[in-house]
Amino acid sequence: MFESLTDRLGSALKGITGQAKLTEENIKGTMREVRMALLEADVALPVVKDFTAQVKERAVGTDVLKSLNPGQVFLKIVxxxxxxxxxxxxxxxxxxxxxxxxxxxxxxxxxxxxTTVGKLAKFLAEREKKKVMVVSADVYRPAAIKQLETLANEVGAGFHPSTADEKPIHIAKGAIDAARRGAYDVLLVDTAGRLTVDEQMMGEIKDLHAAITPIETLFVVDAMTGQDAANTAKAFNDALPLTGVVLTKADGDARGGAALSVRHITGKPIKFMGMGEKTDALEPFHPDRVASRILDMGDVLTLIEEAERKIDKSKADKLAKKLKTGKGFDLEDFLDQIQQMKNMGGLTGMLDKLPGMGNLGAMAKQTTAAEGQFKQMESIIFSMTLDERRFPDKINGSRKKRIAAGSGTQIQDVNRVLKQHKQMQKMMKKVTAKGGMKKMMRAMGGMGGPGGPGGGMPPGGMPPMMR
Structure with a gap:
């Protein structure tokens, strides 16, 4: 997320954060680079001007110039x-x-x-414990109503049926009555969109808004459209009393122009951002955390929250008890570990939130390769019988040949998975032993790089299951 901006800002700030003393001259040079970084990230010009002026004004203050560590103070101001x-x-x-x-x-x-309606319904149901109903008032896009019905079924939300020959106001009012009768806490109303802002659409959505008087009116915008997102948001804000913005496709936005422009131009807060296609890929927008990610300081709080929400605690407890009783770490357990990581957004999703990893740079190819290996590992393990997963030592040559054929891989790929499992099994034994955590970290550090016994990532870079 925002990789280009992170890279450019990092380069611009690298020189000045190491300075023993800040002067107007070196601040001026850095601010010129920061300005270029923001403009290249497609941040709206008024936002760039105000931002750089504010940073410069604070940076030349006596408190900063006389600070023992002025470079770090400057970074804090940014x-x-x-x-x-x-x-x-x-x-x-x-x-x-x-x-x-x-x-x-x-x-x-x-x-x-x-899609955002479906994600928000799931978010409200799971995290806010609300009973949610959804309805589509989009009578222009043929598949819109069916798409929302499918999403509602997937996330477990109530769905109020509608047809393309009904009026949007009639649909919405019918849904409100149904939601009241069904004792729903929240009703999400999906509306029609157009390819561009036009008078007819604005007239219709104004009338709909006046008829149902929603407590929240959220503007959904594609983050990848950059500052155009902010300009479109302003057009909608002029027509409707918006209460907030949802940035979609933020995971694919390398620039960050929309995130940095929308609030300034519309005066409305960004409340959520979409971080993928899955129905649980909707995050509350925390400006402090996003600012940290932009400056490559990581977002550990979000990572912890995701872990608490997505890691299956019962499976983790079951595995811990199993290991304590001396039972082995089998391929079923290995598969569980891979799937838990996938639930966390995969390797890329996790690394993106760690300090110093915002721009993966040289690691990008290795990370992509590792993600591909996870999929291959799953295919291979799924091609095994339950008995083979629980007792991997039974897997002989003929079984390997069958597993490779069933998973569309080669025998050497099956051998690699078995080898990686053995490494993970050894590491798990160290964890359960006295002082196990320290031993595990040492083991991870000494398992070899691309040419070593583990293969894959550099020494200490990632645990063996990621190699």
């Missing part, structure tokens, strides 16, 4: 001003009203409104 541009803190949805709380979604066609 972090705080990035946070200020995007909003001081995460602003939650306001659902404090007589149920159902109506949330209307607006935006252009293709921005991801319908």
């Amino acid at each position: 972090h705080e001003e990035l946070q200020s541009v995007m909003g001081e803190a995460n602003e939650k949805l306001n659902l404090a009203t007589q149920p159902p709380a109506i949330v209307m979604m607006a935006g252009l066609q293709g921005a991801g409104k319908t």
